[in-house]
Amino acid sequence: xxxxxxxxxxxxxxxxxxxxxxxxxxxxxxxxxxxxxxxxxxxxxxxxxxxxxxxxxxxxxxxxxxxxxxxxxxxxxxxxxxxxxxxxxxxxxxxxxxxxxxxxxxxxxxxxxxxxxxxxxxxxxxxxxxxxxxxxxxxxxxxxxxxxxxxxxxxxxxxxxxxxxxxxxxxxxxxxxxxxxxxxxxxxxxxxxxxxxxxxxxxxxxxxxxxxxxxxxxxxxxxxxxxxxxxxxxxxxxxxxxxxxxxxxxxxxxxxxxxxxxxxxxxxxxxxxxxxxxxxxxxxxxxxxxxxxxxxxxxxx
Amino acid sequence: xxxxxxxxxxxxxxxxxxxxxxxxxxxxxxxxxxxxxxxxxxxxxxxxxxxxxxxxxxxxxxxxxxxxxxxxxxxxxxxxxxxxxxxxxxxxxxxxxxxxxxxxxxxxxxxxxxxxxxxxxxxxxxxxxxxxxxxxxxxxxxxxxxxxxxxxxxxxxxxxxxxxxxxxxxxxxxxxxxxxxxxxxxxxxxxxxxxxxxxxxxxxxxxxxxxxxxxxxxxxxxxxxxxxxxxxxxxxxxxxxxxxxxxxxxxxxxxxxxxxxxxxxxxxxxxxxxxxxxxxxxxxxxxxxxxxxxxxxxxxx
Numbered sequence: 023x024x025x026x027x028x029x030x031x032x033x034x035x036x037x038x039x040x041x042x043x044x045x046x047x048x049x050x051x052x053x054x055x056x057x058x059x060x061x062x063x064x065x066x067x068x069x070x071x072x073x074x075x076x077x078x079x080x081x082x083x084x085x086x087x088x089x090x091x092x093x094x095x096x097x098x099x100x101x102x103x104x105x106x107x108x109x110x111x112x113x114x115x116x117x118x119x120x121x122x123x124x125x126x127x128x129x130x131x132x133x134x135x136x137x138x139x140x141x142x143x144x145x146x147x148x149x150x151x152x153x154x155x156x157x158x159x160x161x162x163x164x165x166x167x168x169x170x171x172x173x174x175x176x177x178x179x180x181x182x183x184x185x186x187x188x189x190x191x192x193x194x195x196x197x198x199x200x201x202x203x204x205x206x207x208x209x210x211x212x213x214x215x216x217x218x219x220x221x222x223x224x225x226x227x228x229x230x231x232x233x234x235x236x237x238x239x240x241x242x243x244x245x246x247x248x249x250x251x252x253x254x255x256x257x258x259x260x261x262x263x264x265x266x267x268x269x270x271x272x273x274x275x276x277x278x279x280x281x282x283x284x285x286x287x288x289x290x291x292x293x294x295x296x297x298x299x300x301x302x303x304x305x306x307x308x309x310x311x312x313x314x315x316x317x318x319x320x321x322x323x
Numbered sequence: 324x325x326x327x328x329x330x331x332x333x334x335x336x337x338x339x340x341x342x343x344x345x346x347x348x349x350x351x352x353x354x355x356x357x358x359x360x361x362x363x364x365x366x367x368x369x370x371x372x373x374x375x376x377x378x379x380x381x382x383x384x385x386x387x388x389x390x391x392x393x394x395x396x397x398x399x400x401x402x403x404x405x406x407x408x409x410x411x412x413x414x415x416x417x418x419x420x421x422x423x424x425x426x427x428x429x430x431x432x433x434x435x436x437x438x439x440x441x442x443x444x445x446x447x448x449x450x451x452x453x454x455x456x457x458x459x460x461x462x463x464x465x466x467x468x469x470x471x472x473x474x475x476x477x478x479x480x481x482x483x484x485x486x487x488x489x490x491x492x493x494x495x496x497x498x499x500x501x502x503x504x505x506x507x508x509x510x511x512x513x514x515x516x517x518x519x520x521x522x523x524x525x526x527x528x529x530x531x532x533x534x535x536x537x538x539x540x541x542x543x544x545x546x547x548x549x550x551x552x553x554x555x556x557x558x559x560x561x562x563x564x565x566x567x568x569x570x571x572x573x574x575x576x577x578x579x580x581x582x583x584x585x586x587x588x589x590x591x592x593x594x595x596x597x598x599x600x601x602x603x604x605x606x607x608x609x610x611x612x613x614x615x616x617x618x619x620x621x622x623x624x
Contacts, residue, residue, distance in 0.1 A: 043425075092526055109421055
């Protein structure tokens with residue numbers, strides 16, 4: 023891993039061509055989402071194209087590179103800058119404001135878990151392994167809805183942890199009632215209220231290498247995917263962008279810009295990374311809003 | 324040389340008057356397509372609309388003396404190096420927000436028209452490779468840091484062929500190829516960067532270079548695949564992105580970035596630079612949108 027020796031080298035990298043910028047634009051589907059639920063922006067249309075976690079049920083698969091925000095194929099690069107804005111779904115909508123966002127490297131997923139299979143142990147097929155972060159250190163589990171779901175279910179996940187110990191069992195996790203795919207359905211433990219982007223692991227564990235099985239103890243009325251991701255960078259989007267069309271015509275909006283060398287760790291982005299974003303809107307539904315931004319990376323050699 | 328310290332910067336711009344302001348304004352020639360980047364070279368404004376003269380399939384170098392119109396940035400500072408101190412931008416348009424506005428130094432272009440667009444296959448580009456001399460075309464030695472894009476300067480006909488550019492990288496390796504599978508945009512409006520867009524196999528604003536490449540020394544050819552555009556006129560642009568894109572959240576809003584205090588950057592403005600701007604529209608941006616930008620640059624020595 024070749025990093026940067028000092029700020030001068032960091033600043034000089036763009037002049038040396040070691041700088042890449044790319045646009046992303048993700049439009050949330052029209053099905054309503056719920057305030058304070060996380061959504062998985064990769065699930066929605068735009069550029070990069072939607073990632074529906076579509077492959078054989080319960081079989082491990084890697085997320086296709088084309089589903090991630092494009093970054094160059096460089097052995098070791100770092101997040102330089104992230105700039106993001108949220109376009110409101112209409113001239114009057116304010117529900118996409120104040121989003122908490124997280125950039126992650128999407129690694130592996132196990133699709134189409136049946137949340138109605140109460141009492142059945144749904145065994146996963148280990149047809150692929152983690153393509154990066156091979157030990158699983160720091161890798162977390164997201165439960166992403168792949169359909170609408172009608173009721174609140176509960177489940178546990180059996181997994182192998184970052185030390186290679188199999189048979190570890192997550193805390194009991196609640197699912198949520200959702201109108202469509204793309205919402206993270208895992209809630210805070212022991213209650214359906216609140217949101218937790220990642221499933222709470224067994225005490226002492228800090229990561230996941232693979233998932234062996236999932237067992238539901240109460241039906242959730244839908245389908246979900248268990249995705250393994252490496253969280254990289256927390257950021258936010260503040261005011262939604264819009265222009266009123268009646269009354270006093272006014273423009274609203276803000277851009278949120280994060281220069282990692284100043285505002286947070288310049289995290290490494292590993293070669294082959296599939297970058298995606300999850301977001302939590304606290305002001306209402308994110309339906310039909312658009313998250314747009316520019317992601318910049320840099321490298322030293 | 325640049326500036327030796329904050330004190331030197333203040334002395335150079337206040338005591339010695341080594342600072343120049345630049346103002347730029349364009350009225351977009353056509354609708355900017357949602358999720359696409361748009362160039363404004365052939366839009367009217369404070370820099371006249373370019374007509375892209377020069378010979379077919381032949382590289383035309385552009386610098387601060389380009390006869391078709393440039394922002395007047397002189398070479399009066401030579402040998403002192405110029406640096407951008409601040410930059411701001413805004414957009415006035417009925418629709419299309421939010422936007423990003425990216426300043427680039429356009430080093431040159433090669434245009435393709437008629438059957439070079441309406442037929443597929445390899446279209447050879449005639450170009451003297453960028454070298455490492457004092458000539459303005461060589462202002463980025465051996466093309467280090469330069470990027471490629473393909474853009475329309477007339478309305479495009481139906482169909483969206485695949486497109487790749489073969490090039491010599493800045494290390495002098497010939498036959499390098501941009502990412503396979505990148506598709507153009509069918510029926511694109513004039514001014515559209517065709518490799519960008521809001522779907523699979525679209526990359527914006529620049530064509531991804533081959534793994535490990537950090538610049539372009541020579542444009543060798545354009546390869547059209549699939550079904551050719553029915554008609555249209557395009558150019559391959561060779562440019563250096565200058566600094567972070569300026570985010571514009573909504574119509575009428577103005578954002579400014581301070582490149583002295585907020586970031587350790589002071590981006591270099593090379594002697595001979597032909598500065599122009601690219602615009603990313605989250606939504607479809609109304610034709611005849613007003614795009615304005617300004618920046619200050621200073622120099623030491």
